[in-house]
Amino acid sequence: MERRDLLMGALAAGTWAASTTPVKASKDRPADGTEVTGEFNVRDYGAKGDGRSDDTSSIQAALNAAVQARGGRVVFPSGRFRLTRTLQIASSDRLDITGAGASSVLVHEMNEHLLSWPSGFACREVSIRHLCFTSAGVDKSADVAAIACLGGAERSFFSHLLFNAAAKGDEKEAYLPAHPPIKTEPRPGQPPATPETIEKEFFRMGSGIHVERVMDTTTMEHCLMWGPVVGTGFRVAQGSEVRIIGGRVLGSQDPYTGVDSKNIGVHLIGNNGGVHIISTDLIGLGTAIRIGQPGNRSNREVFLTHATMDSSVHGLVQTDDTYTSITGCWSASSDEDQILLEESAGGAKTIFCFCVRSIVTPAINAWLIEVNINLHSPLTFPEAPVGLTHHSQDVSCLAGARLLPSTPASA
DSSP, rough: OOOOHHHHHHHHHHHHHHHHHHHBBBBBTTOOOOOOSEEEGGGGGGGOEEEEEEHHHHHHHHHHHHHHHEEEEEEOOEEEEOOOEEEEEEOOEEEEEEESSSTTTEEOOOSSSEEEEOOOOEEOOOOOEEEEEEOOOSOOOOOEEEEEETTTSSOOOOOOEEEEBBBTGGGGGGTOOOOOOEEEEEEEEOOOOOOOOOOOOOOOEEEEEOSSSEEEEEEEEEEEEEEEESSEEEEOOOHHHHHHEEOOEOOOOOSSSGGGGGGEEEESSSSSSEEEEEEEEEOOOOOEEOOOOTTTOOEEEEEEOOEEEESSSEEEOOSOOOOOEEEEEEEEESEEEEEOTTOTTTTTTTHHHHHHHHOOOSSSOOOOOOOEEEEESSOOOOSSEEEEEEETTTTEETTSEEEBBBBBBOO
């Protein structure tokens, strides 16, 4: 036999032996021993998604594998994945964490953050999308978030996310409760239908997306927080170019009760410029939007466009010198203030355009605010041909003038 034939035979034997030798599962390899391909399906790492098994370790293994591979896509197929400890991502590598929509449910059973980038690791060039975060097991504290970027968020996307709460007792049905019966009106001559549904008590969710340190060039789009949120829906740290597009944040129906009295829809904590809030509903909160935080540097520019601030204690509260543009927004039914500029906002410049509770002038360019605007600092309005009425202090002036506290201003 020639030497060439011997070598070929040895190679073939080695290939056969490698293909038949069991491969031990490790933190960077799925449990079935298949090779890593850049996509990390949590089921391949042992997650059941049946609403009964504790899937924390399996999901953490999938995340660890993506980090060790220096990036990749972590996939949550349809299922209900119980989590009893924080999922930690101690890396700034690029990740795509994705699900199959609202049917991919991460069941948040502990009173601590669910998905966390620790301090020192930025959530950088990451996308989190098409997932449902369900608060369960215990009521969450206000400072506990579903997504906590403690090392910052840079050039990242949070998209099409649902944040909600399980009803107490849903765990008995593996977090897949039966559909409630459909209520129908009785036919003529028939007795009224008896109530078949029992009002359920739901767990409270804490906060939605919480960012510390730096938040730069990051977008949160179409995120629904169906809470009730007892903390903060979106907490925006210093940086620039942050966009919140669409979505809704719901607090309690009665923000004065219990822990809900201080909840916030969007909080810009300071030193961020180019923040855009577009077509977002903020309803039933202690404060719908808070711009600024005592002790922090002022934010720079904030643009509110076609947003809704409704049925809260306070609508918009500004405590710093931000340039704020408010266009086409609805701010109404707040218990105390629709828009409040605190005394600390002495250098604020706030521009209102089509920001009305109700149209009280036939002019199409109605630069007008109505009902409950407390002004504790000068406020500049653009020139417009119609008047502006400020009811809470009985101040009436033409747009283009400066409003001073409790003092009528002239044009």
